[in-house]
Amino acid sequence: MIFLKLLSKFIKVLRSGASPNQIAWGFALGTIPGLTPLACLHNLIVLLLIIIFKINLAAATMALALFSLIAWIFDPFFHSLGFYILVRISTLQGAWTNLYNAPIAPLSLFNNTVVMGSLAVALILVLPNYFWFKWFVRRYRETWNAKIDKWKIVKIMKGSKLVKVYTKIKGMEA
Amino acid sequence: MRWKGLIFLAVIIAIGVVLSLFFLDKWVESGLEKAGSAAVGAKVEIDGLDLDVAGLSIEWQRLQVTDPNSTMQNVLETGRTAFQMDVAALLRKKTVIREMTLADVRTGTPRETDGAIPKKPKKEKKKSDKPDVFDKTRSKLTAEIQNLPVMDFDPARLKKSLNLDSLIVMAELSMPQKLDSSKADVLNTSKSWETFFREFQPEEDLQKIRITVQQINPKAIKTIPELVTALDKLQSANKTLRMLQDTVKARQKQFKIDFNRTGSYIQSVDDWYKADYANVLAKAKLPDLSVKNIGLMLFGGTVVHRVNQTLATVQTIRKYMPKKSDKTEKAKPERMKGQTIHYANRHGYPEFLIETAHLSGQTGSTDDVPGLILQGEANGINSQPWVYGRPTEVNLQGQRGDGRSIQLSAMLDHVEAIAKDRFELRMDRVSLNNVSIQESAYLPSKIQKGVAAIQAVAVFEGDQFDITLNVTASNLGFDFSSMNTSNQFIGIVRDVIQNLNTVTLNVRITGEGDDLTMRMDSNLDDRVSKELKAMGSKALQDAQNKVRARLDQIKREKMAEVDKLYKEKRAEYQKKIDTYAEQVEAQRVAAEAKIDLIKKDIDSKKKAEENKLKDKAGDLIDGLF
Numbered sequence: 196m197i198f199l200k201l202l203s204k205f206i207k208v209l210r211s212g213a214s215p216n217q218i219a220w221g222f223a224l225g226t227i228p229g230l231t232p233l234a235c236l237h238n239l240i241v242l243l244l245i246i247i248f249k250i251n252l253a254a255a256t257m258a259l260a261l262f263s264l265i266a267w268i269f270d271p272f273f274h275s276l277g278f279y280i281l282v283r284i285s286t287l288q289g290a291w292t293n294l295y296n297a298p299i300a301p302l303s304l305f306n307n308t309v310v311m312g313s314l315a316v317a318l319i320l321v322l323p324n325y326f327w328f329k330w331f332v333r334r335y336r337e338t339w340n341a342k343i344d345k346w347k348i349v350k351i352m353k354g355s356k357l358v359k360v361y362t363k364i365k366g367m368e369a
Numbered sequence: 370m371r372w373k374g375l376i377f378l379a380v381i382i383a384i385g386v387v388l389s390l391f392f393l394d395k396w397v398e399s400g401l402e403k404a405g406s407a408a409v410g411a412k413v414e415i416d417g418l419d420l421d422v423a424g425l426s427i428e429w430q431r432l433q434v435t436d437p438n439s440t441m442q443n444v445l446e447t448g449r450t451a452f453q454m455d456v457a458a459l460l461r462k463k464t465v466i467r468e469m470t471l472a473d474v475r476t477g478t479p480r481e482t483d484g485a486i487p488k489k490p491k492k493e494k495k496k497s498d499k500p501d502v503f504d505k506t507r508s509k510l511t512a513e514i515q516n517l518p519v520m521d522f523d524p525a526r527l528k529k530s531l532n533l534d535s536l537i538v539m540a541e542l543s544m545p546q547k548l549d550s551s552k553a554d555v556l557n558t559s560k561s562w563e564t565f566f567r568e569f570q571p572e573e574d575l576q577k578i579r580i581t582v583q584q585i586n587p588k589a590i591k592t593i594p595e596l597v598t599a600l601d602k603l604q605s606a607n608k609t610l611r612m613l614q615d616t617v618k619a620r621q622k623q624f625k626i627d628f629n630r631t632g633s634y635i636q637s638v639d640d641w642y643k644a645d646y647a648n649v650l651a652k653a654k655l656p657d658l659s660v661k662n663i664g665l666m667l668f669g670g671t672v673v674h675r676v677n678q679t680l681a682t683v684q685t686i687r688k689y690m691p692k693k694s695d696k697t698e699k700a701k702p703e704r705m706k707g708q709t710i711h712y713a714n715r716h717g718y719p720e721f722l723i724e725t726a727h728l729s730g731q732t733g734s735t736d737d738v739p740g741l742i743l744q745g746e747a748n749g750i751n752s753q754p755w756v757y758g759r760p761t762e763v764n765l766q767g768q769r770g771d772g773r774s775i776q777l778s779a780m781l782d783h784v785e786a787i788a789k790d791r792f793e794l795r796m797d798r799v800s801l802n803n804v805s806i807q808e809s810a811y812l813p814s815k816i817q818k819g820v821a822a823i824q825a826v827a828v829f830e831g832d833q834f835d836i837t838l839n840v841t842a843s844n845l846g847f848d849f850s851s852m853n854t855s856n857q858f859i860g861i862v863r864d865v866i867q868n869l870n871t872v873t874l875n876v877r878i879t880g881e882g883d884d885l886t887m888r889m890d891s892n893l894d895d896r897v898s899k900e901l902k903a904m905g906s907k908a909l910q911d912a913q914n915k916v917r918a919r920l921d922q923i924k925r926e927k928m929a930e931v932d933k934l935y936k937e938k939r940a941e942y943q944k945k946i947d948t949y950a951e952q953v954e955a956q957r958v959a960a961e962a963k964i965d966l967i968k969k970d971i972d973s974k975k976k977a978e979e980n981k982l983k984d985k986a987g988d989l990i991d992g993l994f
Contacts, residue, residue: 243378246378247375248371274707274708281710282710291710292712295714296716297461298461301461302462306709306710307709308710
C-alpha cells in the first residue's frame with residue numbers, strides 16, 4: 196500500500212504544477228541516498244539541499260525507494276569499485292590519507308568500500324538522471340498523460356466499483 | 370530558498386536538543402544496557418549514568434554484568450567509573466580515552482534480582498569460521514584429560530568376580546580377528562603361488578636346451594659356416610635361459626615380499642596381544658598400578674579448565690587487538706557492510722584507545738568477605754596496536770597484613786606481525802577455603818580448607834605458547850564423605866593428602882595448536898602409586914594373570930594354525946623356486962662354455978683361412994713379376 200501511495204503521489208507530482216527542473220533534481224538527488232547506505236553523513240547534506248532549495252520531495256522519495264530496492268543487487272560491484280578507488284588508484288592515496296586524518300571527514304565513512312563504490316556510481320548518475328527525468332516529465336505532460344488516460348485498462352480501472360469504493364473511502368478518511 | 374522547510378528543520382533540531390537535555394542520559398544508559406545485554410547474553414545494568422555532551426565525559430556509579438551461566442551473580446561489578454573522550458580524535462571517528470577510572474571492581478558478586486534474559490537462538494557458526502590454533506589447542510587439552518585411564522579400584526570386587534567370558538566379548542578382541550585375517554592372507558598368497566607353479570613349466574625348455582648343448586661338439590665341426598650355425602643355436606638357447614633366469618629372479622623377489630609380509634603378522638602378534646590385554650583390563654576396570662600421572666589425573670581437569678579459560682581470553686584479546694597486517698587485502702565482507710580501508714595515521718589514534726585506566730577492586734565477592742584490595746593500572750588498551758606503536762601493559766597488585774599478596778601483570782605486544790603476549794600471576798598465602806575445583810573424579814568439587822602459593826606464567830608468541838604453573842598448597846582439607854567409597858583409589862588419595870603437609874603441583878604445557886607437550890608433576894605421584902601397589906598388587910596380579918592366561922590360550926591356538934601353514938608353504942615354495950634357479954643356472958653355464966669354445970674355433974679357423982689367402986696372394990704376385 197505504501198508503494199501504491201507513493202506511486203499515486205508521484206503521478207500527482209507529474210501532473211502538478213511543479214516545474215520539471217524541481218522534479219528532475221528531486222529524482223536525481225534521491226538517487227544518492229537510494230544507492231548508498233542511508234546512515235551516512237553525505238545523505239544529510241543531500242537532505243539539506245532538498246530542504247533548502249525548492250527540490251521536489253516526492254520525486255526524491257520515489258527515487259530513494261526505487262534505488263533502495265535495487266541497490267543490494269549491485270552491492271558486490273560497489274564493494275569492488277570502492278576497493279579499486281580506495282586502494283588500487285595510487286594517485287588518490289594521498290587525498291584519501293589527508294581525508295582520513297582530517298576532522299569530520301572520517302565520520303562520512305568514505306573509507307568503506309560499499310559507501311565509496313555506491314557514492315561514486317550515484318554521483319555519476321546524478322546528471323544523467325536529472326536530464327533524463329526532466330525529459331520524462333515534459334514528455335509525460337505533453338503527450339503521455341492524455342494517451343494514458345485513454346488506455347482501456349485505465350478507463351476500466353477508473354470505472355471499476357472497487358476503485359470507486361476505494362476512492363470513496365479515501366475521501367472519507369480525508 | 371524554501372524557508373518553510375528550513376524553519377521546520379530548525380524546529381525539529383531544537384526539539385531534539387531540548388529532549389536530549391532532559392532524556393539523553395536515560396537514552397544512552399538504556400542503549401548501553403541493551404547492547405551490553407545482547408553481547409553478554411544476560412542482563413547488563415548501569416546505574417546513575419551521567420553524560421556531559423559539552424565535555425564529552427561519561428560517568429556512572431555502578432555497573433553490573435550478570436554471569437550468563439549463573440544469573441543470580443555478576444561476572445563483573447564496578448563502582449564509580451568515569452572517563453572523558455578526546456574531541457579531536459572523536460571528530461576523526463576514533464574513540465580515544467586519555468584517562469579512565471574504574472573503582473571497586475569485583476567478580477562473582479551476588480545479585481538482588483535474576484539477571485537472566487530470554488535466550489535468542491544461537492547463530493549457526495559460519496563455514497568460514499574455521500577453528501584457529503587456540504580452538505585446536507583447547508580441543509586437544511580437553512581430549513588429553515578425557516582419555517586418561519579411569520581409576521576405579523576395589524580389590525574385594527576384583528577377587529569376587531572377574532567374568533572373563535563376558536569381558537572378552539565386551540572387549541571385542543582384535544588379536545583373533547587379525548590372526549584369522551593373517552591365515553586368510555597366507556592361503557591367498559599360497560593360491561597365487563600354486564597358480565604360478567602350474568603355469569611355469571620350464572622343464573621342457575630346459576630338456577631341449579640340455580640336448581642341444583650336448584649334441585653340439587665343437588671339435589667335430591670342420592667348417593666355419595657349420596660353426597656359425599651351431600653358435601646361433603647355442604645363443605638362442607642362452608637367450609631362452611636368460612629369460613627363464615629373469616623370471617625365476619623376479620619370482621624370488623616376489624617370494625621375499627609375500628612371505629615377509631605374511632611373516633610380519635606373526636611378529637605383530639605380541640603388539641595385538643598387548644592391545645587386547647590393555648583393552649580387557651580397561652573393560653574390567655583393572656587399574657595400572659605403575660600409573661605415573663597421578664597429578665594429571667587428580668588436578669588435570671582443573672588445570673586444563675583454567676588453561677582453556679586463559680586460552681579463550683588470549684583468543685578474544687587477539688580478536689579485538691589484532692596484529693599488524695602488511696598489506697590491505699580485498700576481503701569478502703558481509704552484504705551491504707563493505708570493507709573499511711585504513712590509511713597512514715598521522716595523529717597516532719587507533720580506532721579505540723584507553724591510554725590509562727586506573728583500576729581498583731577486591732578479590733572478595735561481598736563486603737563480608739572482602740579478600741585482597743587490588744589496585745593498578747592498564748596502559749594502552751587499543752584496537753590497532755601497530756598504529757599506537759606500544760604494547761599494552763596491565764599491572765595489578767594487592768597485599769594484606771597477614772602476608773597474603775597477589776600480583777598480576779600482562780604485556781600484550783601486537784605492534785609487529787607476530788603477536789607476543791605474556792601473563793604473569795603470583796599469589797602468596799592465598800586462602801583455598803571453599804574454593805571450587807573442576808572435573809576431578811577423585812577429589813570433591815570443593816576444597817574445604819588450605820592455603821597456597823601460586824605462580825603462573827603464560828607466554829604466547831605467534832601460535833606458540835609456553836604455560837608454567839607452580840602450586841604449593843598446604844593444610845589441605847577435602848570433604849570426601851560424598852565421594853564413592855567403594856573406589857579405594859579415592860581412599861588412598863584422601864589418606865595421602867591427609868598425611869602430607871604440603872602438596873606441590875608443577876605444570877608445564879607447551880606447543881602449537883594440537884601439537885602439545887603436557888607435564889604435570891605432583892609430590893602425590895609416588896606416594897599414591899606406592900600405596901596403591903601395597904594394597905592391591907596381589908588381587909590385581911591374580912586378576913591380571915587370569916586375563917593373561919585366557920589371552921595366551923587364544924594366542925596359542927590361533928597362532929599354531931597360522932604358523933604351521935606359513936612355515937609349510939614357505940618351505941615348499943622356497944625349495945621349488947631354488948631348484949628352478951639352480952637348473953637354469955647350470956644350463957646357462959654349460960651353454961656359455963660351449964659358446965666360448967665355438968667362438969674360439971671360429972676365430973682360429975678364420976685366421977688359418979686368412980693365412981692361406983695371404984700365401985695364395987703372395988704366389989700370384991710373385992708370378993706376375
